[in-house]
Amino acid sequence: MAKSRAFDVRRQTGFVPLALLCFAVLYLPIILLVVYSFNAGQSIAIWEGFSWQWYVKAWQNEKVQDATILSLIIAASASVIATSAAVMAALATTRTRGFRGYTFVFALINQPLMIPEIVTAVALLIFFAMIKVATGYTGLMYLIIAHSAFCIPFAYMPIRARLQGMDLNLEQAGADLYGTPWRVFRRVTLPQLWPGVLAGSMLAFVISLDDVVITEFVKSAGQDTLPTYMLGQMRRVVTPEVNAISTALLAISVALVIAFYLLSKSGTQTNRE
């Protein structure tokens, strides 16, 4: 009899070097980016010693300050709007009886994931241009609306997953015990949905914070978010200041992703009995 051994991909020739190569391609540039954000010199490629100076410069740069504030305002607003919409969408797609066109609605909600971003960007540019002409309004709302729209599917996914994992009987028990639909939602559904809502809003926040393409097309003159400001900088002289800003953004994203992970983990534990 031949030795029957479970197939293990780790024993394939070249697995380890290939894996290492993949990780290197993924993370080496990021590591270098972070390392050179502490460069004492002007170059983003030649190491001249350690310094905090680029962080200080970025911190003191008014344009960076403005862009950061704008980014945070947009991300926070988009996150709140997208999450509210996502909660309603998730309730409608998990707490109603199956209806005709369910899959179609599901696809509609997730549309931003499937349509090329550049197409959405161009469409929004044209659409908002028409509104601008009609109303004369050139404020921040265009960016907030655009960001809210493409953040919805990201907020929707964890919320929907959470709702699907929840015991439907709990809501029926709430209704059985004289709870009106709204009070049952407040006292039974929402408290349990909370980890999903937090995770969804964080995901939406990070996605909004990071967006370049749609923002670049939709923004009015002078409206720069952090990513579009950085993109603008790249066209001129590239200094480690960009590295410093990127590293700060990276830190925020990583922190939020870790929080997301911890929340979804605690969620599955309460689900289990």
Add this chain to the structure above:
Amino acid sequence: MGPFGLTPLKPFNRGTMIEISGLSKTFGSGANAFTALDDINVEIRQNEFFTLLGPSGCGKTTLLRSIAGFVDPTKGSLTIEGQDVLPLPPYARPVNTVFQNYALFPHMTVAQNIGFGLEMQDRPKAEIKQTVGEMLELVQMTAMADRMTSQISGGQQQRVALARALAPRPKVLLLDEPLSALDFKLRKEMQIELKRLQSETGITFVFVTHDQEEALTMSDRIAVMSAGRILQIGGPKDIYDHPAERFVADFIGDTNFLDATLQSVDGDVATVTLPSGKSVAARAVQGGSQSGAVTLAVRPEHATLTKESGLLDGVLQNIVYFGTDTHYHVTLDAGSAFVVREQNQPNAGELCEVGDTVGISFEAGVGQVLRD
């Protein structure tokens, strides 16, 4: 007086609590239509322990959920104390449910769970606190009041679910197979507990189960259901001793079915001729035929085995010893099988041996003629 300020009612004092007539429920439509409830007519009385008994898929849970308001019947009427409740949403009906999986709120403590219904009714805080205290005492869970529901055992969760459903003092308590998740010993305890709560609180219990033994031991009356219909309603003894249909006789306990010929019917008494040619008096079935071929049901413990020729004759095929009693499997001369159950006596010798020719007898009125 019970803890609810209600005096438990003697059976003869009981008025109507729930009246269901012509209730039907069809899920889906066209070729996929499925009739879960088919023209249900039943009257459930005050402070009654009423059981819906049947195999899974018979519609018993759909009927319970129709009373609770989670299922919208296709047609028919449903009243609670004379009030039409069908237009009312679940939260406006004076009924509470003990769910099969308990459905306790995992983000609340035991006490918060029990107080939830009262809170939703906007009762004063002091009253909620007092009632929750009483309920905790009633189900002996006072020590666990501040635990989260995930920190208590299955049996304790069951008690909390009961207390939560009883706390708002519903007119009717609906129980959806609440004991099925418990192990045998705990289930026996809870059966007694449920009976105690029902008699102490004066509340009407509507209990759903597929367990015939549970139904027989706990119920005042049982409705046996199959394929969306109620086949028979009656007290446990009534249902067991006088099943009206073959399904009921088969589902509850063990039964021998005999092909017989109906000679005459006089009120409750039917005279039938057995396959052996001998005649015996049996209990007639309401609304059954007056003559012709019928099925006669005889419980194994209602028949006796003799060495001499009896009402029926056959050959003993098998003897199965059960401790308290012994089952004798006989092949009748007509070809069908018949089981006789004899209670074991400490000093009795072997009655018969396998291969013996034996006779089977049963008293007049013991057999039950079944509806076709």
